[in-house]
């Protein structure tokens with residue numbers, strides 16, 4: 001954006017009016033383009049790069065056109081969710097984890113939130129894929145809660161306080177299976193309640209959410225999410241609102257059900273402990289970009305990006321005595337005005353001569369392990385740079 005006064009958040013009246021006008025023009029144009037793309041199946045049907053994946057995020061850019069400028073919440077994100085796998089997405093608060101999952105569900109706050117670049121491919125299981133970015137809402141409605149479902153952080157706010165538990169689970173099954181009779185739907189709900197470990201299923205069926213504990217409510221949310229045996233379960237901080245013993249139970253439950261239903265899980269969390277026990281693959285995000293990805297063993301036993309190394313050092317380990325946990329110095333750059341060099345540079349204690357150059361490329365240091373950091377330049381194939389979108393060119 002022009003006239004940016006360094007990194008300060010000060011905006012003049014003139015600049016503010018310019019941003020508002022720009023936002024109005026650009027969001028109107030994007031909404032129009034989306035409406036057109038929605039009409040043409042060729043623009044939203046595609047093919048997976050690898051049939052073994054359920055989802056492929058390919059250079060996804062999701063921006064918010066806000067009053068203070070464009071927030072590049074997700075900027076050139078690349079990673080895959082393989083079939084039957086659990087992929088942990090980790091990073092500190094605000095790094096774009098939720099926006100990545102909301103882009104996949106097409107649940108962004110529009111018109112200010114827009115996926116302006118890249119493809120999100122969802123495997124339909126019949127040799128074709130949907131590019132979610134252009135998929136019309138009528139198709140998304142059939143996907144959400146059916147093929148892809150979501151479990152949120154706070155079970156109390158995800159459940160409707162004025163409806164009984166049974167009705168809320170019934171509703172999902174009914175919506176996606178209109179041919180089922182009332183009795184069949186109820187039987188399915190009771191089966192789901194049993195599956196998520198609720199002992200008194202008939203009793204709970206007619207209770208209200210406030211009558212249940214936090215852990216029980218999260219089990220209900222899981223039952224709702226799994227009612228239609230989804231291909232992909234997105235769990236966004238599913239245990240953050242729960243106490244530690246219940247956390248472990250809920251994670252065990254999720255893992256077991258995933259195996260039973262043959263689904264994949266995208267597990268979003270800021271808690272490395274949660275990922276360590278459960279994920280097959282780990283994606284580390286920082287300031288809207290993926291900075292390192294690999295198998296859980298790659299990330300936990302051989303972290304390569306200085307940020308991941310810092311995260312590992314700042315994680316308490318049972319039985320290891322330390323005076324103070326490591327603290328990554330500095331803070332995340334201003335999201336409206338990202339630098340054109342490595343986003344972590346101002347906090348990085350391991351800089352090398354290349355770090356003053358442009359944002360580092362992705363480097364494949366093993367078959368499964370990819371890192372975006374100049375320290376590893378030459379250690380493997382250079383895959384390319386994350387593709388950002390110049391918003392001025394959108395008009």
Ligand SMILES: Nc1ncnc2c1ncn2[C@@H]1O[C@H](COP(=O)(O)OP(=O)(O)O)[C@@H](O)[C@H]1O
Pocket residue numbers: 064066071073091092093094095096097098099100109112113335
């Ligand atoms: N509706 C919104 N309007 C403007 N900015 C948003 C909105 N939602 C999220 N953001 C910004 O996007 C970035 C990523 O947010 P989010 O994905 O929610 O982070 P987290 O990794 O904690 O889930 C943050 O900088 C946040 O300020």
Ligand code: SF4
Pocket residue numbers: 305306307342343344345346348349350351352354355360372373374375
């Ligand atoms: S590219 Fe350089 S500044 Fe960035 S994380 Fe790697 S070493 Fe640090």
Ligand SMILES: [Mg+2]
Pocket residue numbers: 097098099236
């Ligand atoms: Mg979040």
